[in-house]
Amino acid sequence: MTRSLCYFDNAATSWPKPARVVMEVTLALAGQLGNPGRSGHQMAVTAGRLVLEARETLAALLGVADPAQIVFTKNATESLNLAIFGLVRPGDHVITSSVEHNAVMRPLRYLETQGVALTVLRCSPEGLLDPAEVRRTMRPDTRLVVTAHASNVLGTLLPVAEIARICREAEVPYLVDGAQTAGAVPIDVEQMGVDLLAFTGHKGLLGPTGTGGLYVREGLELQPLVLGGTGSLSDQEIQPEFLPDRYESGTLNVAGLAGLKAGVSYLLEAGVDKVREHETALVRAFDSLAVCVPGCTIYGPRDPSLRVGMASFNLEGIPPSEVGRLLDTEFGIMSRIGLHCAPSAHRTMGTFPDGAVRFSWGMFNTEDEISYAAEALGRLASLARAGAYRS
């Protein structure tokens, strides 16, 4: 077995980035760019055009007709906070799922201490959610429904289109956490009927860290999370009403957005449907090899079409932390172990508090790497069965 480097942690952040992403970031820093929107001179305008192009490229990817409905943030976490705190007030009711990332769960648990009623819909141990549960738990004071598009632990896709339909009927805004799906699964927000979609730039969208955004449906008003200078209405001391300025106070991450634009344009050329096909094939390949590893439990639905490009598993007789360490040091495989910032998801799948090992793939992983990793797991499993890791 030759040792190679396998990056299987794309759900944390994608690697490698396309060469054009690196180049665009460099050009943005080295080029003649001012502060977008802060001055009328040509260098400010050049920077502004770059940001506009980033917004337009994302709008094309996500099916947003008007790019102004996309506001830039520093990551999915900030987008989710903007949406949640922008809508929910004490006395309101919120519905969410039991597989949420802490980027959703912590703001909601905090709001619970401030007089917000919270319903957490229990998913099956595979992470499956019956959308009828949303209808059943909807109340007259429900102000928001928020779910992941796909769990970052199980990879399970949630029935967002069905939930969106139920929310539309009840006239309750629906916020989707697309951190694990933007760039990995074809998304058309207007067709899906979601009101708010949070995304992060550094995962499936192939951009740099420090970039992200929120799609806000036209006509939906949020209380801004951050107030300040926007380069518009400079004579006034009140926050502008119009998008994107209303939610974009302070100077944007222009170099980061240049890289994000490049990542998204790369995806538009490659085709997100092709990326999805590739990642589904990787999931299928891994599952078919891992079931042959004695003592390997894979979590999540068996049908790869119900999962994004990841697999969480455990090996009998070795704690996940030890599996992760050995995969890294002995085999050069980068995985993520533990609770993945989602304790509730691990409770749902029955792996709390020990956690699991997660492999997460991207468009640059190959089936050869999957075979190599399965072989590595086979070796660890036979050592475990020989009692090498018993404490």
Add this chain to the structure above:
Amino acid sequence: MAEVLDGLLTFYSWHHALRAEKVLREGGFRVELIPAPRELSSNCGTALRLEHGRLDEALELLAARRVQVEAGHRFLPAAEAREPGPVGAGKPRRRWLVGA
């Protein structure tokens, strides 16, 4: 003679100014982004010059593409009929007819 860019659009937001530039250019308009004359707008630092004769047509296209415009203006080619100089060069003079 080439068309004279005697019309001007001002915006609330730089996003909309830059988007208008792009939408109009793609729509076959001749446009030129300039620093907004201070006497017309303090909303956003950027304004867009175009032919005043095509102002309504431009506003229609921008509305269809959901680009928000603050106001349209017309350049008065008075006695000193000159192109407007760079803003900030000397005192602003009232050469733009507001809201025309």
